[in-house]
Amino acid sequence: METLLEILEELHPDVDFENCETLIDDKILDSFDIVTLVGEISDEFDITIPVEEIVPKNFNSAKALYALIERLIEEE
């Protein structure tokens, strides 16, 4: 989770990622952020995020995104 928060905070140092649950709904993340996140998460955690998982509910909070990462690591 620490690593993920670091990636997120580098993109938006002003956002409270530990508590925010509306990253997509409140337009805090944009399409550039999604592309960057998918790239950096894939590199950092050595996983591939399949396109079916690139949906709003997986990106709305750091928690949801971390759950996705854990799930993908387990599946590999």
Next chain:
Amino acid sequence: MQKNVLEYLENIINKVPDKTAYADDTTQITFKEAYNYSRSIGTYLYKQGHTKEPVVVFMGRSPNTIVAYFGVVYSGCYYVPIDEEMPRHRIELIFKDLSPSAVICDRETHASLESYGYNGNVYLYEDALQAEADEDILSSVRKKQLDIDPLYIVFTSGSTGMPKGVAACHRSVIDYIEGLCEILQINENTVFGNQTPLYVDACLKELYPTLKYGATAYIIPKSLFMFPLKLVAFLNEYKINTICWVVSALTMISAFGVLQKDPPKYLHTIAFGSEVFPIRQFNLWRKHLPDARFVNLYGPTEATGMCCYYEAVREFNPDEVIPIGKPFPNTEIILLNEDNQVPEQGGVGEICVRGTRLSLGYYNSFEKTREVFVQNPLNPCYPDLIYRTGDLGRYNEKGELLFVSRKDNQIKHMGHRIELGEIEAAANMHPGVKIACCIYDDRKNKIVLFYVGSVTTAEMAQFMKSKLPRYMVPNLLKNLDTMPLTTNGKIDRVALKSSVSK
């Protein structure tokens, strides 16, 4: 001869009055409705005393906004789009630059407008629609409109921190649209999927060809460009066959493997531009949509839309760039070297544009206009303007024009044209910042801001978001103890750039 863009609308309503012209996921407007509504708005504005002046349209990205543009033109005025996506600071600068006496807004934007300290007239789109169109007024307005009168002013990034308003006239837009429709082979069966904001000249590609041929344009919700499967589902649901998108929107689909899984079924014309298309991604598109036409478009706002095109029909190697090709019909490209001479074959020169397509220049700024709209140095005999783009180009062995680089610190990021100087100017407005410098990391496509001062990156991020449009906000902030300087005492941009690309 056609002299007003509204003639496209007036011609088409007899052919396909009830066909959908513009739509998004909630609103649909037919050609007849667009005609009736915009004539009402035109009459309304004229009766309020507005003609031959800029009218700001402050509405969301919706089919209604397009109707409001046409309404402004019916009154004899020219439209100036601003958008909620723009931060307060930028909107205030635009209001200051224009001092408009009229703003059209919708119910959503009306509340926020009051906080900008704007004192002129504010009209609700919904109210203006109710006016009865007055044929006498509209036809007398039209008689006084010339094809060299402005149609719109759109604002583009300015290096000193002041956005520049580019004004374009009817004649330039008609010249552009006629050429574009020929190149993209637009017809009545075209179904556009609009990606670009309505406050930039890029949306001309959908707005006016739709009117000319009675085609249909769908405005794709911005949020879909984050989620590629949903995006392609939208394209398929509305049978979209023609798109003119920035490259980053196309690579979003190809890079995540959507083309293999669930390709767009109806797409046959794909125009792209504003950025370099990574060849690996381009080849994926070609492989999965072998029958589609791919057209690279190039052009600065100052030359009204796009001025060069290249139909990508051959294979490209990963180290090649897709050419920007050749000029549009009735447009000339001149390359000029530092001595204002045409370089030798294959040599690099500044791309300069000549033709009806040159816009009127920067609104309220003769000085800035004269810097880049200049007499053609190859013609000493009579007034003959060219626009100096600041882009460097050269011709390859096949005689195709290639984009090489910029002369200055202008960049393209997610399809947007950005002056790094404008970002630096915004950063320097923070009282805690001593010095700031912005570079672009081409490898990661990130805007990186370096600054010295006792401001946390969190504070700085918030400050930048309040001053700049979202697409200009730096993607990475670095708080330095000292700024690296060259021996001449200038900021060492090269050192900064190499520090991020490690």
